Amino acid sequence: MHELVGALRSYAWGSRTVLAQLCGRPVPSAHPEAELWFGAHPADPARVRIDGHTESLLELVAADPQRQLGAVAPEFGGRLPFLLKILAAEEPLSLQAHPSADQARAGFERENLQRVPLDSPMRNYRDDSHKPELVVALNRFEALAGFRDPHRTVALLTALAVPELKQYTELLAAQPDSSGLRTVFTTWITLPQAILDTLLPKVLDGCVSYLAASCEEFVSEVRTVLELAEAYPGDAGVLAALLINRITLEPGQGLFLAAGNLHAYLNGVGVEIMANSDNVLRGGLTPKHVDVPELLRVLDFEPLALPIVTPEPVDEHSFRYRTPAPEFALRRFELADGADPTPIPRTGPGIMLCTAGTVRMLQGGDSLLIPQGGAAWISAADTDIRAQAVDGAAQLFCACVGGE
The missing domain is CATH 2.60.120.10 (Jelly Rolls)
Incomplete structure (x- = not known):
């Protein structure tokens, strides 16, 4: 190591x-x-x-x-x-x-x-x-991550009460699936700038009115659109944000x-x-x-449920993040001050990343201190790896190959 x-x-x-x-x-x-x-x-x-x-x-x-x-x-x-x-x-x-x-x-x-x-x-x-x-x-x-359920997006667009959005709202309401999302997104992301410069201000006015009316259901989505418009005025991506899950x-x-x-x-x-x-x-x-044609070639327009991964407790101090990716696996360790060294299981090589406190990595009679923000490389040939917090609690992430 x-x-x-x-x-x-x-x-x-x-x-x-x-x-x-x-x-x-x-x-x-x-x-x-x-x-x-x-x-x-x-x-x-x-x-x-x-x-x-x-x-x-x-x-x-x-x-x-x-x-x-x-x-x-x-x-x-x-x-x-x-x-x-x-x-x-x-x-x-x-x-x-x-x-x-x-x-x-x-x-x-x-x-x-x-x-x-x-x-x-x-x-x-x-x-x-x-x-x-x-x-x-x-x-x-x-x-923002993944296309929102079209029924929810129809509700959002309706709540904004922007007449210029009516045709898109009706289109999506009539076809609340991946095909409807593809049509609306493709239309918005390829709008001529002159049309976009007319449509976007109307949408932003609708967002401001929505917030002023103290509506609550889509507050984070609407605020995000306004923030993106301020950072990227006249950008078609601001419109596209209306179609995507807002996640915290x-x-x-x-x-x-x-x-x-x-x-x-x-x-x-x-x-x-x-x-x-x-x-x-x-x-x-x-x-x-920006390459919109290439983006459209790779996009998956299927509505996506919130893709949040909840950490899965392995024991009292470690958590696993399960994904279908064969290339990687990630585990988080919460190391208590004064606790005995914790074994670090992994598949193949590993990278240990300390995100809080200081961690002592142990292998046989060797040790390596990893400060906050630091990392260690563990080859596949390195065995019996353990970790221990030093001078207070510590947080350690272990990245390795998937399939553990």
């Missing part, structure tokens, strides 16, 4: 305080800090500290996949199949979805044949993998998103684990590259 140094990613929607405070660095940071990557993705691999020097985790795994990954190495082509992150969203992320495995392979090959550089801002597919993902809230976490996660709750689910994280801090991919199809709410 070795210390793992995360790769810091700076995006405009990030925070100048959260990740710096978490990792014990000066606040505010020079730039908005959005994500801390702990993984072996070619775009920004973490680094393993070994005998006083650091080495790329990507290179470490590639040099000896059998030792580092163990029995799962052949299944995943000798690559670490998951990517672990801490995500800090101070402003909304883009309206986006991720491709299926087949869509990712086809898209990656297509853009390679078109000779689109891997680091081009116009690139949609940066690798050939799908990207199921799970985010677990560290504080109150707000998000309390600390410890998770949100799982399979391929094709439209979503946008709005605000909050979370631990995120996903297949080892950086493929994102964006439809709006961002200054980054």
Whole structure:
């Protein structure tokens, strides 16, 4: 086991305080800090500290996949199949979805044949993998995720009492299914800017009137539309937000998103684990590259019940987050001060991430301290791993390969 140094990613929607405070660095940071990557993705691999020097985790795994990954190495082509992150969203992320495995392979090959550089801002597919993902809230976490039940959306659009929305409300009421959602979403996301500039102000006026009337049923949905319109004026993604589930996660709750689910994280801090991919199809709410036709090709328009993952108690100090993804599994440990070392079960290699307090990792006679915001790499060859809180309670996440 070795210390793992995360790769810091700076995006405009990030925070100048959260990740710096978490990792014990000066606040505010020079730039908005959005994500801390702990993984072996070619775009920004973490680094393993070994005998006083650091080495790329990507290179470490590639040099000896059998030792580092163990029995799962052949299944995943000798690559670490998951990517672990801490995500800090101070402003909304883009309206986006991720491709299926087949869509990712086809898209990656297509853009390679078109000779689109891997680091081009116009690139949609940066690798050939799908990207199921799970985010677990560290504080109150707000998000849009999956198309809402059309009957509920009809009720929302009706409550706004905007005459210009009547034709879309009637269309969805007549066809309250994935086909109706596809028609309305596709129409809205492709509206000519001149029409959008006329429609959006009417919708926003309806939102303001709804809140002024002290209506309660759709308050969070309506406020979100107004907030998005302020951040991204004239953006079709503001209209699209009317069709998507508005979700609030309390600390410890998770949100799982399979391929094709439209979503946008709005605000909050979370631990995120996903297949080892950086493929994102964006439809709006961002200054980054937007490719609406490609987004429409990958979207799943089936209405989605709230995709909240409730942690499943394993014992008095550990919780499992179940998902169908074979690439990853995530467990959370709440380590009490003064308690005996806790065994850390896992499948194959693991990444241990400390999100509160300080943790001592133990293996035989060796030990490794992980401070808050720090992580450790555990190869498949490392056995009998245990964890213990140091000088107070601690929180530890264990990321490993799925199927535990």
